[in-house]
Amino acid sequence: xxxxxxxxxxxxxxxxxxxxxxxxxxxxxxxxxxxxxxxxxxxxxxxxxxxxxxxxxxxxxxxxxxxxxxxxxxxxxxxxxxxxxxxxxxxxxxxxxxxxxxxxxxxxxxxxxxxxxxxxxxxxxxxxxxxxxxxxxxxxxxxxxxxxxxxxxxxxxxxxxxxxxxxxxxxxxxxxxxxxxxxxxxxxxxxxxxxxxxxxxxxxxxxxxxx
Ligand code: ADP
Ligand code: MG
Ligand code: MG
Numbered sequence: 001x002x003x004x005x006x007x008x009x010x011x012x013x014x015x016x017x018x019x020x021x022x023x024x025x026x027x028x029x030x031x032x033x034x035x036x037x038x039x040x041x042x043x044x045x046x047x048x049x050x051x052x053x054x055x056x057x058x059x060x061x062x063x064x065x066x067x068x069x070x071x072x073x074x075x076x077x078x079x080x081x082x083x084x085x086x087x088x089x090x091x092x093x094x095x096x097x098x099x100x101x102x103x104x105x106x107x108x109x110x111x112x113x114x115x116x117x118x119x120x121x122x123x124x125x126x127x128x129x130x131x132x133x134x135x136x137x138x139x140x141x142x143x144x145x146x147x148x149x150x151x152x153x154x155x156x157x158x159x160x161x162x163x164x165x166x167x168x169x170x171x172x173x174x175x176x177x178x179x180x181x182x183x184x185x186x187x188x189x190x191x192x193x194x195x196x197x198x199x200x201x202x203x204x205x206x207x208x209x210x211x
Pocket of ligand 3: 036038079080
């Protein structure tokens with residue numbers, strides 16, 4: 001079947017950097033409501049650093065691209081999100097291995113591995129108002145797409161749509177993990193910033209696959 005290669009992964013990261021930069025203030029505003037207001041700045045710093053790394057030399061496999069993203073996000077993003085996204089990309093890199101092309105099965109497995117990494121690190125379950133509320137529906141949609149024989153672009157489109165709905169679903173929730181958990185009921189009515197950034201990143205992945 002169809003596969004996605006390193007040029008897709010690089011395009012994903014470049015599109016991610018652009019969409020995070022465009023939405024920097026929006027992510028800051030979301031984090032100001034239920035956190036400390038730095039999520040947009042943290043993510044923008046990390047993805048701008050990824051762009052600089054890519055300009056130094058482009059990796060030749062999707063796994064190596066994910067590894068570059070993991071290392072850079074871990075060292076540059078900080079806060080809660082840096083280690084969580086770093087772990088996500090590192091687990092995806094391990095799942096992708098040395099493969100030059102990722103088919104739907106491997107893509108679904110890499111997304112699941114990324115989500116499992118976030119859970120291993122942050123211990124959040126669905127419904128606790130974190131990025132997991134975007135990731136888990138995305139992983140489920142990707143698995144369903146792979147099972148029905150969808151190609152990688154269709155799989156990522158389904159994952160991105162599920163992540164978007166998942167991010168919106170955090171609005172009525174009370175936070176059980178991270179800084180927002182200190183707010184109790186005052187977190188109700190606000191979207192989780194990490195769920196929003198996760199939805200933006202997965203949409204960028206789908207757009208890179210459709211390009
Ligand atoms: P910080 O809270 O340290 O300032 P950020 O603002 O960059 O870090 O990231 C906050 C986001 O991290 C939250 O919106 C949430 O999605 C995510 N997050 C925080 N704690 C956890 C956790 N334990 N598991 C999963 N995601 C988490
Ligand atoms: Mg913050
Ligand atoms: Mg912070």
